[in-house]
Amino acid sequence: MLKLENIVKDFGGLRVLDRLSLEVPEGTIFGLIGPNGAGKTTVFNIVSGLSRPSAGRIILDGAEITNLPPAAIAARGLARTFQNIRIFKDMSLLENVLVGMHRLFSYSPVAMFFDLSLKRREERRLREKALAILSLVNLADKARRKAESLSYGEQRKLELARALATAPRLLLIDEPAAGMNPAETEELMNEILQINRQGYTICLIEHDMKFVMGLCGQVAVLNFGELIATGTPEEVKQNALVIEAYLGRDEELDLNRDL
Amino acid sequence: MSEFLIAFWQTYNTLLFTVFVHGMLALSIYITLACGQLSLGNAAFMGIGAYTAALLTMKMQVPFALALAAGGLLPAAVALAIGIPTLRLSGVYLAMATLGFGEVVRVVFLNLAITGGSLGLNGVPLKTEFWHLLFILGGLIYFFVKLKNSRFGRALEAINEDEIAAAVLGIRTTFFKVGAFVVGAFIAGIAGGLNAHFTFFVSPREYGFEFAVDILTFAILGGTGTFWGPLLGSTILTLLPELLRFLGPYRLALNGLILLLVVLYLPNGIVSFKRKGGPS
DSSP states (O other): OEEEEEEEEEETTEEEEEEEEEEEOTTOEEEEEOSTTSSHHHHHHHHTTSSOOSEEEEEETTEEOTTOOHHHHHHTTEEEOOSSOOOOTTSBHHHHHHHHTGGGOOOOHHHHHTTOHHHHHHHHHHHHHHHHHHHHTTOGGGTTSBGGGSOHHHHHHHHHHHHHTTOOSEEEEEOTTTTOOHHHHHHHHHHHHHHHHTTOEEEEEOSOHHHHHHHOSEEEEEETTEEEEEEOHHHHHHOHHHHHHHHOOOHHHHHHHHO | OHHHHHHHHHHHHHHHHHHHHHHHHHHHHHHHHTTTOOOSOHHHHHHHHHHHHHHHHHHHOOOHHHHHHHHHHHHHHHHHHHHHHHHTSOSSHHHHHHHHHHHHHHHHHHHOTTTTGGGOEEOOOOOOOHHHHHHHHHHHHHHHHHHHTSHHHHHHHHHHHOHHHHHHTTOOHHHHHHHHHHHHHHHHHHHHHHHHHHHSEEOGGGGSHHHHHHHHHHHHHHOSSSTHHHHHHHHHHHHHHHHTGGGGGGHHHHHHHHHHHHHHHOTTOSOOSOOOSSOO
């Protein structure tokens, strides 16, 4: 579904991603993990077109999308959420989702101006669909409320719903469980599982290991911009490099070796 | 009664015409503000429209409707040329570019032979009738009402709230920003053409920086949350100097004071009532 080939990203003299290659298989829930500053969000920014790689290729669904503008990448079936929630606070929940459906609308300015039945039918049909998407994350009863009135966890779910509304093939989710309490996290896991079962391929960044281990079929671990391990959550958990990245090296052992 | 109405019309018809033209200008800046862009070039676009339409009717006897259309299309084309390079970037580049552009336009009008230099154009034929203004402003209001809950209006609002989020949802942000800017220039140009054909006169002084700021003030005073705000702002700011005429020399001071009070106590403009949660 998504393939990164030797992606390099430099910010000035700093190399944040170093020849990163990985593949997200179709239909799976794929986890991208690693300590803070490992370059996980940078991967999302590069894939979604907000930032350009210094080198390397990105292939989505068999077609190269490297250096395409964000809207063109979205048009090819990629959607994402942000670590620091970016919903439209001044709009209602329904409007947020309708903005996500922007590309599904096709009526012309002329149809808008003359309020043609073509336009009215399309608006009605997609409004119903928007409500269905909101109910997927249990927010349908609040559809007319302003987005800013939602709790933090609900705002995250609205952002997820809005991304789903673009009818993506691949969904990138950046730290969905951040700031949620255990009950909310549990509910979110179920919702993401539901979304995946409907045929969406998902790639997520998350620090909550229970969340990652419970959901992801495959995991890739980044540390300082390099891929240090891939595999099932169980395999990765046993990997010495991963343990070192998360827990640090045992200084005493190192000293012994040096002596 | 009818005598009173006739006398009223004779005294105030120019003022009423001006209210309508300023209303169009307020809408012309609102559409760029609606996607978070600040244009300081709308006075210049109005000027281009005024000169274009006036020259066509005066020198070439072009029918008024055609001259007006040309007066809208030429500024729209100019806006397209300015908008494509500047609106690819997000931030204040449009404000800076249009600020410079306004000065360029003024100097060009001042120095060209065909625009009559600093004297401007005199004796523009009277063509604008009240129903023209009613029809065009009414059409614009209808357009903005329809825009509000359409896919286009939502795209502009999304860009206004968060350009990056809008882009990753598949909205072509540059396209919409340029589109709004071009439509704004078109509206300003039409307003200019209409204005020239009832004031009989076009001069470079009318379309300078001060007037660009006046147009922005219409929007700020009224509030930019909905298009009614700029319309109300332009109406108040056009009528206020007339209503305060009895104050004599203190009139402009009170005008300024009212503006100051609105900015201090109604920072979101006069129309700052809470917007409803969503469309019905």
